[in-house]
Amino acid sequence: MKLIEAQEKFIAAWGAFGTQWGINRTMAQIHALLLVSDEPLSADDIMKQLNVSRGNVNMNVRELMTWGIVHKVLKFGERKEFFSAEKDIYKTAIQILKERRKRELVPVLELLGGLADADIKEEGGEDFKKLMGEINRFGESTNKMLDKMVKADEHWFTGSLMKFLVKK
């Protein structure tokens, strides 16, 4: 297989998988492209390679930066900005976990906590509050677990955790 072919296959597939999660195609493809490029790329480079507009590149590159998995790189003597993806896949995953926890889990916990403590006097109110409390407790456990994972180092993940998981 040609290298270019393989890279394009990876980029296309990454884009398609991205949409299955809540990530838009271009964003996932830019990420994939930056992953396989060893040199940082400019907005123009990305536009050409993925065949998308300047606005689209700008928007999605910025979004990838808010996720903390793509960084701006300034080349000496060049006016343009270049972008490069975090190449350590473990760091990338942890970064994504961290952001999703913050954006998607924490707000749910706030809602649930509020509803579990609500002052509801009617028939059935206790059952409802119990359900909210259960979902909340489960969410809080998950939250704690993710927090630990995010704060641990790579060795811990592939080493201790895997060993713990494999035994029994």
Add this chain to the structure above:
Amino acid sequence: MKLIEAQEKFIAAWGAFGTQWGINRTMAQIHALLLVSDEPLSADDIMKQLNVSRGNVNMNVRELMTWGIVHKVLKFGERKEFFSAEKDIYKTAIQILKERRKRELVPVLELLGGLADADIKEEGGEDFKKLMGEINRFGESTNKMLDKMVKADEHWFTGSLMKFLVKK
């Protein structure tokens, strides 16, 4: 607060959070409604309460069943089909994990495995294959970890795993 109000708040919020993940609003709302209803509901009940069409209810209830978190319940002497959500939140979460692993992780691993083993002779081909191999190894670890979690019981999750994570 009125019970009805609190329930509606939960259903609306669940729907909004759903869209942040890759889940459509109606599907998330139906799930929330079935969670807070202690009696199973018919398609007509759901239509009325959420104000959505029959087709929409049918489609999304079926999708929830393919996720294994909503079940058909037949009431004695009734012609209609009723639906009920798994109320154990731990079981629900495991079920979702299981399905996402199958739908979203396994296909990625297949792609990566193929690319990591591809026969690429050009300059730079080794680096590319190395990257694919690294992502693949990370994915395989995650896959194994999820598999353990899915096969374990609730006590293990809230008990041993949490204890392991909390120490050191």
Add this chain to the structure above:
DNA sequence: ACGAACTTTCAAAAAGTTTTGAAAGTTTAG
């Protein structure tokens, strides 16, 4: 201060997804 080289913005267009509702299909009671 000027203009070239760049980045950002945003309204409109395109694309993608969800929802509707009426028609077709199925099941059951009598």
Add this chain to the structure above:
DNA sequence: CTAAACTTTCAAAACTTTTTGAAAGTTCGT
């Protein structure tokens, strides 16, 4: 077998998200 009571399907409409590209904004070298 027939009709009523239901469920399923699917093309078209509504809605949402993404993308475009031109205009506005910014930065930098001279």
